[in-house]
Amino acid sequence: MASTPRGTNVNLAVNLGGLAMKNPVTVASGTFAAGREYSDFVDVAALGAVTTKGVSLNGWEGNASPRIAETPSGMLNSIGLQNPGVKHLVEHDLAWLRDIGATTIVNVSGHSFDEYVQVLEELEKTDLVDAYEINISCPNVDAGGMTIGTDPASVREVIGMCRKVTGKPMIVKLTPNVTDITAIAEAAVDAGADAVSLINTLLGMAIDAYRRKPQLARAVGGLSGPAVKPVALRMVWEVHNAVNVPLLGMGGISNGIDAVEFMLAGATAVAVGTANFTNPTATVDVINGIIEYCEQCGVRDVNELIGALE
Amino acid sequence: MSQLVNETARIVSNDAVGPRLHLMVLESPLIAQHILPGQFVHMRLPDFESHILRRPFSVYARNASAGTLEILYQEVGTVTRLMPSLENAAVEMIGPVGNTWATDCSHALLVGGGVGAAPLFMLAETLKAAGIPFDVVLGAQTQSALVARERYAGLLGCEPCCATDDGSYGRAGFCTSLVEERLAEGCLADNAPYDYLAVCGPEPLMKIVSKMGADAGVRTQVSMEKRMACGIGACLSCVVDTVNGKRRSCVDGPIFEAEEVVW
Numbered sequence: 001m002a003s004t005p006r007g008t009n010v011n012l013a014v015n016l017g018g019l020a021m022k023n024p025v026t027v028a029s030g031t032f033a034a035g036r037e038y039s040d041f042v043d044v045a046a047l048g049a050v051t052t053k054g055v056s057l058n059g060w061e062g063n064a065s066p067r068i069a070e071t072p073s074g075m076l077n078s079i080g081l082q083n084p085g086v087k088h089l090v091e092h093d094l095a096w097l098r099d100i101g102a103t104t105i106v107n108v109s110g111h112s113f114d115e116y117v118q119v120l121e122e123l124e125k126t127d128l129v130d131a132y133e134i135n136i137s138c139p140n141v142d143a144g145g146m147t148i149g150t151d152p153a154s155v156r157e158v159i160g161m162c163r164k165v166t167g168k169p170m171i172v173k174l175t176p177n178v179t180d181i182t183a184i185a186e187a188a189v190d191a192g193a194d195a196v197s198l199i200n201t202l203l204g205m206a207i208d209a210y211r212r213k214p215q216l217a218r219a220v221g222g223l224s225g226p227a228v229k230p231v232a233l234r235m236v237w238e239v240h241n242a243v244n245v246p247l248l249g250m251g252g253i254s255n256g257i258d259a260v261e262f263m264l265a266g267a268t269a270v271a272v273g274t275a276n277f278t279n280p281t282a283t284v285d286v287i288n289g290i291i292e293y294c295e296q297c298g299v300r301d302v303n304e305l306i307g308a309l310e
Numbered sequence: 311m312s313q314l315v316n317e318t319a320r321i322v323s324n325d326a327v328g329p330r331l332h333l334m335v336l337e338s339p340l341i342a343q344h345i346l347p348g349q350f351v352h353m354r355l356p357d358f359e360s361h362i363l364r365r366p367f368s369v370y371a372r373n374a375s376a377g378t379l380e381i382l383y384q385e386v387g388t389v390t391r392l393m394p395s396l397e398n399a400a401v402e403m404i405g406p407v408g409n410t411w412a413t414d415c416s417h418a419l420l421v422g423g424g425v426g427a428a429p430l431f432m433l434a435e436t437l438k439a440a441g442i443p444f445d446v447v448l449g450a451q452t453q454s455a456l457v458a459r460e461r462y463a464g465l466l467g468c469e470p471c472c473a474t475d476d477g478s479y480g481r482a483g484f485c486t487s488l489v490e491e492r493l494a495e496g497c498l499a500d501n502a503p504y505d506y507l508a509v510c511g512p513e514p515l516m517k518i519v520s521k522m523g524a525d526a527g528v529r530t531q532v533s534m535e536k537r538m539a540c541g542i543g544a545c546l547s548c549v550v551d552t553v554n555g556k557r558r559s560c561v562d563g564p565i566f567e568a569e570e571v572v573w
Contacts, residue, residue, distance in 0.1 A: 030545070031540070031544065031545060032544055033543065033544035033545075037540070037542045037543045037544040037561075038542070038544065040313055040314040040315070040542075041314070041316060053546075061555065061556060062546065062549070062556060065536055065537075065548075065549060065550075065551075066536070066537050067537070067546070067547050067548075067549070068363075068537050068538075068539055068545075068547040069537070070361060070362065070363045072360050073359070073360045073362060074362065075362060075363060075539065077539070077545075077547065079545070079546050079547065082546050082549070082556060225362050226362065274362065274539075276540065276544070277362070277363060277364065277539040277540045277541075277545065278354060278362050278363070278364065279354070279402075280316055280404060280540075280542065281316065
């Protein structure tokens, strides 16, 4: 039986830069595919939104194996944005998400500025997307990804190009692997971002001492899970104080209290990522945890929590 | 994909059965009822909170009426070294995950290296129930590590063909020479040539036996295991290189046609 959020009188609906969400919980791109794999466990349509795995114009094969390593209270991944391309996503996954009544955020990736635009143009031909998340922060690809997202001038340019092809809500996903994340967030907002999501994974490494080799085939990968939560909270709080667009907060969220902490730091909505691997009902458990917190603390509307840190 | 469940399972017993080898029996009625040969469970262990990832375990045997599963595991990493301490605990298991061994054959040869003997046992039971003749080759480092031998002997009504690296039981050396002989001589029951080879064990063993199967023109399947995160096909962590691109070992496998695997 797929798990579904329990009933409540608390208002859970939020607006993320023009995207209406029935509750503030989505998933971190890449941890949930397009939702179908999790549909035995959770009512995918009951989530605030489903954020799909990063998609490029044509298929990408991704990186060599091993692609993951467990680390203390976390994990490293180096998947490398393996995906079958935007046409496949539209035909197989976005149509399914529409059919089940889900709210859909499509995570858009590219090797070049032009590729981001081309992916958006393909998606704009459909009416299957509710919002975009522009991924300028993947640490696991050589071109595009994080190389764009660490330089304010590149961010301004690529997000400006994307803004010209879509009027839909556009969320820009930031990398934490920078000296000052607020400068990157400001560049994204200047270029037309409706919202900002953070954090993508922290660049890290794990080594097998006995074999004297890196644990990942690509040597380095992105750290996620509870281990990164304090870093993510700090960055959400910093960006909340720096820009005036809504934030989608993520990084180690495993339960409702984690989610509330991100909202207090300034997030309008949150994404559950690595926790899906540990617990396939984590998304619904987080929604129920938020409800429980609100009921316990007399919060009638989750919007009261946003940036309410004292 | 069949319906997956995340079942809370009580550990009934958890005993050492050989060097670094343990047999865990779990009460897991839903999965026990539905699991098929070759499928696995994705286990979340209690009390190891800094270890956030589940671990996949093949199922050695099940008793559908008693609602129990048996898992044969070897201590190889931090989590499996902690597992023997679990008693009377409850674990969460996602299952039954993955595809199944083929059974549309007339004469089968099953080759299990080390704990690779475990995921083949339910296949052996299925072949026996269907009246399909099959033989079994098992390899291990030493006699005390041949922990599945007696159970296979009970099913077969005779000893499986065994090899140990140190020569303490059966043929001395790797079990590959036994596979070569069996393929040359044919099925022990009637000398008919095998038309199916099912292999599970260390990758080098599976690679060698796959080549033998290909050379003999016998359909060969292998059970692949890669580091896994979600275990249900979403995260693309556990991919296997195949002639058809990178495929997920959790749900596109764990059973692959050997001729499709790029070793």
